[in-house]
Amino acid sequence: ARIAVLNETAAAEPRVSATPETVKKLVALGATLAVEAGAGAGAGIADEDYRAAGATVGDRAATVAGADILLAVRPPDRDSIQGATSGAVLIGALEPAGDRGRIDGYAAAGIETMAMEWIPRITRAQSMDMLSSQANLAGYKAVLDAAAHYGRAFPMMMTAAGTIPAARVFVMGVGVAGLQAIATARRLGAQVSATDVRAATREQILSLGAKPIFVEAVKGIEGEGTGGYASEMSDAYKQAQAELVSAHIARQDIVITTALIPGRPAPRLVSDAQIATMRAGSVLVDLAVEAGGNVEGAVAGEVVERHGVKIVGYRNVPGRLAADASALYARNILNLLTAFWDKDAGRPAFPDDDEIVAGMRLTRGGQVVNARLLQQ
Numbered sequence: 001a002r003i004a005v006l007n008e009t010a011a012a013e014p015r016v017s018a019t020p021e022t023v024k025k026l027v028a029l030g031a032t033l034a035v036e037a038g039a040g041a042g043a044g045i046a047d048e049d050y051r052a053a054g055a056t057v058g059d060r061a062a063t064v065a066g067a068d069i070l071l072a073v074r075p076p077d078r079d080s081i082q083g084a085t086s087g088a089v090l091i092g093a094l095e096p097a098g099d100r101g102r103i104d105g106y107a108a109a110g111i112e113t114m115a116m117e118w119i120p121r122i123t124r125a126q127s128m129d130m131l132s133s134q135a136n137l138a139g140y141k142a143v144l145d146a147a148a149h150y151g152r153a154f155p156m157m158m159t160a161a162g163t164i165p166a167a168r169v170f171v172m173g174v175g176v177a178g179l180q181a182i183a184t185a186r187r188l189g190a191q192v193s194a195t196d197v198r199a200a201t202r203e204q205i206l207s208l209g210a211k212p213i214f215v216e217a218v219k220g221i222e223g224e225g226t227g228g229y230a231s232e233m234s235d236a237y238k239q240a241q242a243e244l245v246s247a248h249i250a251r252q253d254i255v256i257t258t259a260l261i262p263g264r265p266a267p268r269l270v271s272d273a274q275i276a277t278m279r280a281g282s283v284l285v286d287l288a289v290e291a292g293g294n295v296e297g298a299v300a301g302e303v304v305e306r307h308g309v310k311i312v313g314y315r316n317v318p319g320r321l322a323a324d325a326s327a328l329y330a331r332n333i334l335n336l337l338t339a340f341w342d343k344d345a346g347r348p349a350f351p352d353d354d355e356i357v358a359g360m361r362l363t364r365g366g367q368v369v370n371a372r373l374l375q376q
């Protein structure tokens with residue numbers, strides 16, 4: 001198979017879908033690798049590094065020409081990949097829940113597409129799960145971003161001139177990103193508390209040495225929807241949660257929010273009135289800002305100030321650690337290709353009846369074939 005690695009043309013996307021390490025491994029499987037010039041620049045990888053790993057490097061047209069498999073981070077412009085073989089497979093974070101017109105466009109152009117975001121969260125697919133690999137880095141970076149905007153130290157410091165108290169950090173949403181945020185804030189010496197709607201996270205919070213803050217008043221809440229994700233909560237629960245957060249948040253220095261509900265806008269967890277109760281100089285980091293935001297007043301791509309409190313809304317937080325984010329994303333893709341590699345054919349075979357393939361394949365043979373998309 002001929003595998004093309006695209007240079008990301010989307011603004012502010014420094015990540016890349018293959019690294020010299022994964023290029024070598026794909027070459028060892030028998031693939032031919034073509035990397036678009038400059039593809040690794042944002043992640044600190046030179047064209048020369050890809051050449052040394054066994055790839056050719058050229059412009060977009062030369063890279064795509066005759067490709068059987070196209071690797072990307074963001075969905076590429078359809079016209080720019082027309083030179084691929086008919087039936088070529090495009091693999092990337094294709095935003096399957098986003099612009100439907102773009103997906104229909106891939107179908108119309110005869111491009112088979114597989115969305116990394118929709119790899120099912122089953123044990124066999126863990127090593128391919130880019131939502132986890134990227135969320136983990138985002139949770140870490142969110143804490144460092146908070147620390148950078150905070151005019152005080154995180155750890156307690158006992159000095160000859162007096163004692164500095166530890167920062168209080170509150171993590172809202174304890175999925176993959178939240179767990180890493182708790183661990184990172186703890187390593188920096190903060191006093192950490194955390195909350196989630198899924199009762200199962202209480203033990204995880206405790207095991208990281210943080211304090212669980214949970215709604216107790218509303219009975220019968222598990223908060224667990226399908227596939228280990230959260231579901232939308234009842235009005236009574238939301239009310240109880242708001243009261244709990246109000247009482248807690250006024251004493252926090254740093255709040256990191258990571259709450260997402262699949263297929264819905266991010267839940268609103270922190271109101272402007274609650275921010276007003278926080279001490280000036282406190283920092284909120286909203287990792288859900290691109291999904292609508294957990295924090296009232298958060299602006300995607302900006303750091304804004306309300307009531308003397310900074311609200312950090314960086315976009316593409318994994319991209320702020322582009323080298324590591326690329327290394328892990330490239331391995332997620334390598335693990336996918338390796339799992340389905342057909343040695344005799346010298347290319348991957350993606351059988352229709354495989355659970356991973358069925359979850360992530362969006363288009364094939366000129367049609368939209370994904371069950372979730374067809375239900376819409």
Ligand code: NAD
Pocket residue numbers: 120121122123125126129131132135172173174175176177178195196197198227228229230233258259260261262267269
């Ligand atoms: P996510 O990014 O969808 O959401 C982040 C967190 O926000 C979740 O913990 C969610 O419960 C929480 N949340 C949602 N609404 C909230 C609200 N109103 N208030 C407070 N918190 C709220 O979640 P994720 O990080 O993708 O992880 C979801 C689950 O999937 C976890 O249990 C995780 O361990 C599991 N998981 C499994 C696999 C696998 O088996 N392959 C891989 C990754 C994650």
